[in-house]
Amino acid sequence: MKRYGRDRMSAGGGLLFGIDGVMTALCYLFLLIVVVIPVVSLGYHAFFYEGRFDPSLFAAQIAEPANRAALWNTLKIAFWVTLFGTAAGTFFGWLLGRSDIPAKGLMRAMFSIPYMFPPFLGAMAWDLLLNGRSGYLNKFLMSAFHLSSAPFNINSVGGIVFVECSYYFPFVFMQVASALERMDPTLEESARIAGAGRLEVFRRVTLPLILPAVSSGALLILIASLAHFGVPSILGFSQGIYTLPTRIYAVISRTGGSFEGIRSGAALSIVLVAVMAVAFMIQKKAIGSRGYDVIRGKSMNPSPVRLRGARIPLFILCIVSLVFTVVVPLVMIFLVSLVRAYGLPLTPANFTLKNYSRIFAASGTAESIKNSLFVSAAAGVLCMIMGTLIAYVVRRIRPRGKGILEALAMLPYSLPGTVLAIGVILAWSGGFFGISLYNTIWIILIAYLARYLSFALQSSSAALLQIHPSLEDAARSCGASHAQSILDVTLPLIRPAMVSGFFLIFLPAMREVTTSILLYGPYTRTLGVQIYSLRDAGMIPQAAALGSIAIVIIVVCNAVVTQITKDRKGV
Amino acid sequence: MDQIVLRNITKRFATRTMGDVTAVDHFNLSVREGECFSFLGPSGCGKSTTLRLIAGFEEPSEGEIEIGGRPVSVSSQNLCVPPEERGLGMVFQSYAVWPHMNVFENVAFPLRIQKTGREETGRRVKEALEHVGLSGLESRFPADLSGGQQQRIALARAIVTRPKTLLLDEPLSNLDPMLRESMRFEIRKLQKKLNLTVIFVTHDQAEAMAVSDRMMVCDMGKIIQTGTPEELYNRPNSRFVYGFLGESDFLNVVIKDGKAYAEGDLDHALPIPVPSDAKERMTVATRPNLIGLSGPGEDGYPSHIEKRIFLPDSTEYLVPAGGQILKVRTPHRVLFSEGEACAVRFAAPVWFPYED
Numbered sequence: 001m002k003r004y005g006r007d008r009m010s011a012g013g014g015l016l017f018g019i020d021g022v023m024t025a026l027c028y029l030f031l032l033i034v035v036v037i038p039v040v041s042l043g044y045h046a047f048f049y050e051g052r053f054d055p056s057l058f059a060a061q062i063a064e065p066a067n068r069a070a071l072w073n074t075l076k077i078a079f080w081v082t083l084f085g086t087a088a089g090t091f092f093g094w095l096l097g098r099s100d101i102p103a104k105g106l107m108r109a110m111f112s113i114p115y116m117f118p119p120f121l122g123a124m125a126w127d128l129l130l131n132g133r134s135g136y137l138n139k140f141l142m143s144a145f146h147l148s149s150a151p152f153n154i155n156s157v158g159g160i161v162f163v164e165c166s167y168y169f170p171f172v173f174m175q176v177a178s179a180l181e182r183m184d185p186t187l188e189e190s191a192r193i194a195g196a197g198r199l200e201v202f203r204r205v206t207l208p209l210i211l212p213a214v215s216s217g218a219l220l221i222l223i224a225s226l227a228h229f230g231v232p233s234i235l236g237f238s239q240g241i242y243t244l245p246t247r248i249y250a251v252i253s254r255t256g257g258s259f260e261g262i263r264s265g266a267a268l269s270i271v272l273v274a275v276m277a278v279a280f281m282i283q284k285k286a287i288g289s290r291g292y293d294v295i296r297g298k299s300m301n302p303s304p305v306r307l308r309g310a311r312i313p314l315f316i317l318c319i320v321s322l323v324f325t326v327v328v329p330l331v332m333i334f335l336v337s338l339v340r341a342y343g344l345p346l347t348p349a350n351f352t353l354k355n356y357s358r359i360f361a362a363s364g365t366a367e368s369i370k371n372s373l374f375v376s377a378a379a380g381v382l383c384m385i386m387g388t389l390i391a392y393v394v395r396r397i398r399p400r401g402k403g404i405l406e407a408l409a410m411l412p413y414s415l416p417g418t419v420l421a422i423g424v425i426l427a428w429s430g431g432f433f434g435i436s437l438y439n440t441i442w443i444i445l446i447a448y449l450a451r452y453l454s455f456a457l458q459s460s461s462a463a464l465l466q467i468h469p470s471l472e473d474a475a476r477s478c479g480a481s482h483a484q485s486i487l488d489v490t491l492p493l494i495r496p497a498m499v500s501g502f503f504l505i506f507l508p509a510m511r512e513v514t515t516s517i518l519l520y521g522p523y524t525r526t527l528g529v530q531i532y533s534l535r536d537a538g539m540i541p542q543a544a545a546l547g548s549i550a551i552v553i554i555v556v557c558n559a560v561v562t563q564i565t566k567d568r569k570g571v
Numbered sequence: 572m573d574q575i576v577l578r579n580i581t582k583r584f585a586t587r588t589m590g591d592v593t594a595v596d597h598f599n600l601s602v603r604e605g606e607c608f609s610f611l612g613p614s615g616c617g618k619s620t621t622l623r624l625i626a627g628f629e630e631p632s633e634g635e636i637e638i639g640g641r642p643v644s645v646s647s648q649n650l651c652v653p654p655e656e657r658g659l660g661m662v663f664q665s666y667a668v669w670p671h672m673n674v675f676e677n678v679a680f681p682l683r684i685q686k687t688g689r690e691e692t693g694r695r696v697k698e699a700l701e702h703v704g705l706s707g708l709e710s711r712f713p714a715d716l717s718g719g720q721q722q723r724i725a726l727a728r729a730i731v732t733r734p735k736t737l738l739l740d741e742p743l744s745n746l747d748p749m750l751r752e753s754m755r756f757e758i759r760k761l762q763k764k765l766n767l768t769v770i771f772v773t774h775d776q777a778e779a780m781a782v783s784d785r786m787m788v789c790d791m792g793k794i795i796q797t798g799t800p801e802e803l804y805n806r807p808n809s810r811f812v813y814g815f816l817g818e819s820d821f822l823n824v825v826i827k828d829g830k831a832y833a834e835g836d837l838d839h840a841l842p843i844p845v846p847s848d849a850k851e852r853m854t855v856a857t858r859p860n861l862i863g864l865s866g867p868g869e870d871g872y873p874s875h876i877e878k879r880i881f882l883p884d885s886t887e888y889l890v891p892a893g894g895q896i897l898k899v900r901t902p903h904r905v906l907f908s909e910g911e912a913c914a915v916r917f918a919a920p921v922w923f924p925y926e927d
Contacts, residue, residue: 471669474728478732479656482655485655492671
């Protein structure tokens with residue numbers, strides 16, 4: 001019988017504070033700084049005032065009609081996004097995972113593009129096209145069909161739902177497509193033999209079997225939509241449509257970042273967290289009750305379902321959806337970035353490259369790129385190191401309380417970025433030991449670390465599970481010390497996972513707005529914040545130009561990652 | 572001289588479901604220099620834990636361990652020398668060959684830790700690879716090699732520093748049966764050539780008997796018997812050891828008037844001499860190939876063939892005796908058909924106290 005674990009603590013040579021102890025302590029220290037203190041500060045300031053329990057602020061925030069409207073909008077938007085996103089994701093997932101639709105590989109790659117494209121840029125693009133007053137497409141339709149008013153208005157709850165859907169349906173799509181590919185085809189075949197028709201097989205066999213995949217994807221959409229800031233802030237502010245995250249931002253920025261404003265934000269954050277907690281509870285119930293083991297890991301090469309006559313129409317439907325979710329926003333951003341002044345027709349005569357040179361003249365743009373590169377790379381490296389360390393401690397050293405360690409590291413994953421940002425402000429702008437990082441790049445770094453730590457932890461944890469502990473034991477039996485066996489054996493083996501973990505953090509961090517918009521100071525704008533403020537200042541072509549640069553950076557980095565992961569030897 | 576000594580070694584684990592579990596219960600053991608000693612037992616018997624205690628990966632809850640006369644684990648003094656300072660070679664069940672290093676780097680690793688010079692390293696690695704028959708594969712990566720070859724890398728890596736003691740943790744269980752037999756022989760040859768003290772953990776009794784000078788059989792955290800393979804096979808101290816070392820038939824018997832009767836059939840006595848100290852109920856053990864069958868009416872216990880199974884090198888019969896079923900294995904030339912009457916004779920029966 002093999003037993004690994006507990007005793008490895010003492011196998012370090014009887015030292016009380018061996019390398020294991022140091023690593024464990026380091027993990028706790030890190031989590032204390034980036035997770036525990038911010039979260040505790042948030043809860044404390046929402047309910048306590050000057051050291052006394054004071055629920056009046058909390059009650060006042062809940063009583064405020066504007067906040068209730070925001071809560072209602074949040075729920076409404078999240079509900080419709082989840083519903084439509086799940087339906088679309090399941091439909092396309094089935095088409096690409098199980099049918100004989102043409103060009104599957106290409107389409108799959110295209111469908112995953114919304115993953116890397118920042119949603120707030122998409123919202124900007126749609127705003128340019130379908131703005132109720134000045135959208136390009138609206139203007140075109142009005143003149144083409146002699147309409148007296150704009151046929152579409154993207155600055156509405158419906159518009160927000162549409163744009164969020166187009167970014168979040170891949171959550172369900174990916175899960176369903178891969179579940180269908182791994183499903184044992186004989187399960188469906190035996191239903192056919194038993195006399196069930198094609199549709200009945202789908203309804204009675206296929207659908208129930210992929211339901212866990214669908215529901216876990218749906219929950220991802222729900223959580224993401226509840227916490228989402230970018231799209232409602234771009235599309236909703238002009239019409240006074242607020243969701244909880246944007247309302248929190250509005251409350252804080254209206255008071256100019258005063259302590260009162262931040263406290264109100266903290267109280268509202270508690271409401272948002274409560275809503276998210278309910279969503280998580282629903283998931284636990286929904287997923288916990290079903291556990292099928294019919295989806296196997298091995299690839300069976302199931303024969304695809306023939307679409308026959310519907311094949312070409314469905315293919316066209318896919319292409320149209322792709323054009324709307326991926327191509328149109330991208331092209332729009334690029335075209336507008338070239339136009340001399342916002343509002344001019346998008347014809348080559350009006351095109352110029354001046355916007356690109358102008359944005360670098362604008363204050364802070366070059367700095368914002370530098371800031372984003374620095375803070376994203378730093379977050380990537382630190383998260384990767386700490387995530388790996390925590391994964392190692394939890395999986396291998398297994399000290400008492402490893403469950404707490406893991407739960408703390410995963411906690412920020414379930415907190416909206418807005419909430420996290422407020423926690424970090426309350427904790428590290430003088431509230432704790434008088435340490436104030438307000439208006440510095442470090443406070444943004446702390447928020448990023450908390451936000452992205454779970455990504456690194458998961459990727460390193462999965463890699464560690466692949467490495468049998470006996471590989472390290474073998475090094476020790478060869479005379480290597482524990483530290484040396486980690487350096488010579490374990491680290492080289494999980495290095496690929498650490499590299500991809502780095503990019504998993506670096507890429508989303510490069511386009512981050514939700515937390516940075518609450519944390520930036522005069523000299524610490526990030527790329528996302530700068531695009532956002534350029535647009536806010538009415539410099540729309542320049543915002544589009546900077547957005548284009550951001551997209552190029554993201555695409556280049558993504559290509560680099562793919563290259564790195566492809567070249568790796570099969571270890 | 573004793574190379575490895577275990578005194579009162581006990582290991583308890585805290586488990587979530589069953590509370591404290593004693594995996595190793597007061598083991599006393601000495602392994603002599605230059606001998607190949609096997610730990611044999613079913614999974615969960617404590618054999619691997621004992622090996623890991625010797626290697627230093629686990630700390631004993633009680634007791635002490637000495638390697639080459641030097642105390643390495645002494646629980647009363649809170650002493651536990653870390654594995655890297657015990658000077659042992661070890662081969663793991665999973666081979667634990669590092670996939671990111673080629674064959675040379677894998678085997679050279681222990682020398683690198685010892686900061687051996689380049690030339691000396693090259694010479695020693697070459698020698699180790701020759702010992703295991705892997706010369707010429709230095710620059711290959713483990714992923715390109717077969718299971719048997721990876722096993723040899725692990726073996727070469729374990730002997731490259733010329734340790735006095737080699738610990739083998741089920742080293743052959745991942746190999747296919749043909750390769751397993753030839754590797755047994757090679758490990759034995761290498762052990763003799765390098766005069767190694769080897770501890771060999773296995774759950775396969777044939778493997779243990781083939782490689783060992785002496786062996787220990789354990790079960791549920793306790794040592795049941797220690798001795799040479801012949802001693803254990805011929806003079807097992809318990810029904811467990813008898814059963815574990817080979818296929819066996821156990822027959823519960825009732826003793827009446829100095830004669831043995833199979834439980835459920837008091838009409839026909841079994842043709843077995845009964846020891847004088849036999850209690851009223853006993854268990855008699857024998858092996859399927861030690862039971863003889865002959866035609867009805869001849870000497871023996873009268874019964875019939877309930878089932879016949881034709882196997883590659885023998886024919887197996889299931890023969891009822893009272894309410895129990897005996898498994899009998901005979902050469903192919905002794906042929907009975909199902910339902911046919913027969914007489915059963917027993918060679919070398921062994922008596923154990925009655926166990927239900």
